[in-house]
Amino acid sequence: MPHHLLGIIDPEVDFSVHNFVHHALLAADAIVQKNQLPIIAGGSNSFIQALLNNDTELPSKYECCFLWMDLAIPFLHSYMSRRVAQMVDNGLMEEAKIFFDPEIRDYDNGIKHSIGVPEMDEFFRSEGLVDGETRTKLLKAAIDEIKMNTCKLACRQVLKILRMREEFGWQIHRLNATEVFLQHGGDANEAWEKLVLEPSMNIVARFICKENIDLKPTAYEQLV
The missing domain is CATH 1.10.287.890 (Crystal structure of tRNA isopentenylpyrophosphate transferase (bh2366) domain)
Known part of the structure; x- marks a missing residue:
């Protein structure tokens, strides 16, 4: 899977929210033109919020599906x-x-x-x-x-996600990966597939294909 917006900015240069929105929109459009699915992974929540702000083109052009992989704070x-x-x-x-x-x-x-x-x-x-x-x-x-x-920073990011849910009404699918980090070896791999990978694929499949897929309530939590 090709990655975009990596290594395009000099480390000494400021990369503003405006810069990110500009480059991200160009990349998303280019991906869609190839009949592929754009995935925004990680990064600052402030950047993601700005990209999906009503002042930008993205919300008017594309539907969005939000996945949030979370851990219990102590872990x-x-x-x-x-x-x-x-x-x-x-x-x-x-x-x-x-x-x-x-x-x-x-x-x-x-x-x-x-x-x-x-x-x-x-x-x-x-x-x-x-x-x-x-x-x-x-x-x-x-x-x-x-x-x-x-x-x-991690705590601020979590609070920012919760604020985005409250202020913008985003439907955010929370994937609790705590159990994955409690396991080791093969058990950790099994927990990852059961609690993160499989629910994520089902959520995305339902989003893309509008399929009525039943998800186990213990596997994820939809924040609305």
């Missing part, structure tokens, strides 16, 4: 903490340092505004100025701050 925070640790192991520090400038503290533009970059500032500035023990403490503090800010 969501635990997963994100592990994910941040994994990102550190995979080179987060080296990637963030590319955007570090010892002369200025400007983290308001482009990718520098993203979680994972400004939190590392003090650690990078301490290089060659403090002992190893202090550096270790500064690194731990930076990683802890990244984890905290990531969890705060």
